[in-house]
Amino acid sequence: MKRFLLITLLLPFCAAAQHLQKVNMNLIVNFDNQSIHMNVTQHWVNTENTDTLKLNLQAPYRIKMILLGNQAAPWQYDTISHTLSIALFKKSSTQKVKIICEGKPRIAVKPPWDGGFIWTKSANGKDWLTVACQGEGASLWWPVPQRYDDKPDTVEITAEYPEDLFFKGNGRLIKDIVPEHRRITTWLTTYPIHTYNVTLNIGDYEHRSDTLTIDQKTKLSLDFYPLRDNLQVSRQQFAQSREMLTCFNAMFGEYPYLNDGYSVVETPYAGMEHQSAIAYGNGYKNGYRAEDYSGMNLPFDFILIHESAHEWWGNSVSAKTADDFWLQEAFCTYAEMIYVQCRFGEANALRYINLKKRLVKNEAPILGPGDSGADMYSKGALMIHTMSQFADTKELWLETLKLFYQEHKYQSIDTKELISWFCDRLNGLKPEFFQNYLQNRFPPKLNFSVLNTGDSSQFKMHLSEVSGNFVMPVILSNSKGETKKVFVGSSPFSIKLEGSGWSVNENYSYFILNQLEK
Numbered sequence: 001m002k003r004f005l006l007i008t009l010l011l012p013f014c015a016a017a018q019h020l021q022k023v024n025m026n027l028i029v030n031f032d033n034q035s036i037h038m039n040v041t042q043h044w045v046n047t048e049n050t051d052t053l054k055l056n057l058q059a060p061y062r063i064k065m066i067l068l069g070n071q072a073a074p075w076q077y078d079t080i081s082h083t084l085s086i087a088l089f090k091k092s093s094t095q096k097v098k099i100i101c102e103g104k105p106r107i108a109v110k111p112p113w114d115g116g117f118i119w120t121k122s123a124n125g126k127d128w129l130t131v132a133c134q135g136e137g138a139s140l141w142w143p144v145p146q147r148y149d150d151k152p153d154t155v156e157i158t159a160e161y162p163e164d165l166f167f168k169g170n171g172r173l174i175k176d177i178v179p180e181h182r183r184i185t186t187w188l189t190t191y192p193i194h195t196y197n198v199t200l201n202i203g204d205y206e207h208r209s210d211t212l213t214i215d216q217k218t219k220l221s222l223d224f225y226p227l228r229d230n231l232q233v234s235r236q237q238f239a240q241s242r243e244m245l246t247c248f249n250a251m252f253g254e255y256p257y258l259n260d261g262y263s264v265v266e267t268p269y270a271g272m273e274h275q276s277a278i279a280y281g282n283g284y285k286n287g288y289r290a291e292d293y294s295g296m297n298l299p300f301d302f303i304l305i306h307e308s309a310h311e312w313w314g315n316s317v318s319a320k321t322a323d324d325f326w327l328q329e330a331f332c333t334y335a336e337m338i339y340v341q342c343r344f345g346e347a348n349a350l351r352y353i354n355l356k357k358r359l360v361k362n363e364a365p366i367l368g369p370g371d372s373g374a375d376m377y378s379k380g381a382l383m384i385h386t387m388s389q390f391a392d393t394k395e396l397w398l399e400t401l402k403l404f405y406q407e408h409k410y411q412s413i414d415t416k417e418l419i420s421w422f423c424d425r426l427n428g429l430k431p432e433f434f435q436n437y438l439q440n441r442f443p444p445k446l447n448f449s450v451l452n453t454g455d456s457s458q459f460k461m462h463l464s465e466v467s468g469n470f471v472m473p474v475i476l477s478n479s480k481g482e483t484k485k486v487f488v489g490s491s492p493f494s495i496k497l498e499g500s501g502w503s504v505n506e507n508y509s510y511f512i513l514n515q516l517e518k
Helices: 228-238 240-251 302-309 326-344 348-361 373-391 392-410 417-427 432-441
Strands: 018-030 037-045 054-057 059-067 073-076 082-088 093-103 118-121 128-131 154-162 167-169 170-176 181-190 201-203 208-211 221-224 262-266 278-280 444-453 456-464 471-477 483-488 493-498 503-505 514-516
Touching: 018 082, 059 073, 059 082, 082 167, 118 278, 167 181, 208 228, 208 240, 221 240, 221 444, 228 262, 240 302, 240 326, 240 392, 262 302, 278 302, 302 326, 326 348, 326 373, 326 392, 326 417, 348 373, 373 432, 392 417, 417 432, 444 503, 456 471, 456 483
Parallel strands: 018 154, 221 262, 262 278, 444 514
Antiparallel strands: 018 037, 037 093, 054 082, 059 093, 073 082, 118 128, 128 201, 154 181, 167 201, 170 181, 208 221, 444 456, 456 493, 471 483, 471 503
16 A cells, blocks of 8 residues: 555565464454454464564553463563564474463554554444554554564464454455354465455445356455445445456466455555455545546546555565565556556556656655655556566567566565566666666656658657666657657667657656757
8 A cells, every 4th residue: 555664574684584384363352442352373483593583563462471382481572672572492493372462552543554453433333443554564463573574374363342243354254153242253364464464354344245257267256345334335336346357367367365265345444455355445436535546537446456456466476675665566556557458448558657657756766765655656657667668569568577477476575686587588678777766766857859851850869867877768659650669878869760750759668858959
């Protein structure tokens, strides 16, 4: 959804010496005092030479007991770093750690941009609890690994709560019973999952199910959980999911969480990419909160499409560190263009990605010591759109994009790995291309002049606001629909084209155009 400084989770990447394999979480939710009692069992593989397990836990919990197996374990908690240190009995083994604690998790002020729990009520007056914690991290409400890219292989959550509500979590529904006026519901994921994607949604939900046939043999279950009063209005809006999923399956590859299914759950905040339980709060309106977010008045639900695209870009192919988080949002924003192409045609897709330019602020580099804000979305997507022009054809680019996803699905990658992969596969693409778009505050400036005569057009051009051996594809076109691709760098470049009326086409690359005197 949005980038934040992940202060408590931002650690240098190291080999996976400790890995969280499995999580079993049991929660008792108290709406009266907005607190939870939590019993969390974690299964760890510990291959590094250490007798300490360090976890992040930010919320003001009272830790009642920590067990290794059935034996009490010594522990310490640093209130400044929010680090929970647990003494391990063995340095190299599989460890089963049980943490029993209770407290009041942080309440989000402006979710999802401000993380925490959201305790509210639905329109019919019933209690409603959701959580969003991407920026500040899942340590706001449960103990998590310190390494940002350590995804548990599987997470099982059981919640006990009032009987007139329903708990929607990630993955598959395993158990749902109502003993003695309290409801107990269990959900299980069977794929690796980002800790911030683990979600808790308890409210007066209604359930509607469907099935999408991906090919002649594969079927994907679709499950929608609107609030009860919104069941009818949700039918038409959520129908967009079918065409979107069909498009992304064709363009990127099979939906990555086939066994867990695809589901959408209503939330009181705009949305989040919670894996196999997409958070949706766009009011069942097209655009973004009923505004024409595309700038083209295209009839599609921005939140539904964008957050669902994260199942491929962000949840499956993930950032290795917080500094690499741009790639999740940039590729997800680019996926919006792919969706527009599938549904509304290539001409509308081209216009759609170029209208993203109006959203770029250029207040800070995408990669840098400060937060680049929204530029990681639109500016990042425009960089990818520009990169696509290094491919000889549109078909070759789409094949390359799909291959990139296929080779990295279920993996966490960093910026360096991404750069190396694309530079190895697209002729003429160099690391300086990424460095300039990601580390410079402003995009390249294309300085050009053109002399049109009766039978030819003479171009002179060069780039400024760039560093190193930066080269960018530029498309020249004329009124007949003919095009010519040239590659321009900081050195002077000239080309003479037969025929008149040629001009620089700004639709295929991201730059600032500066026409010079002849």
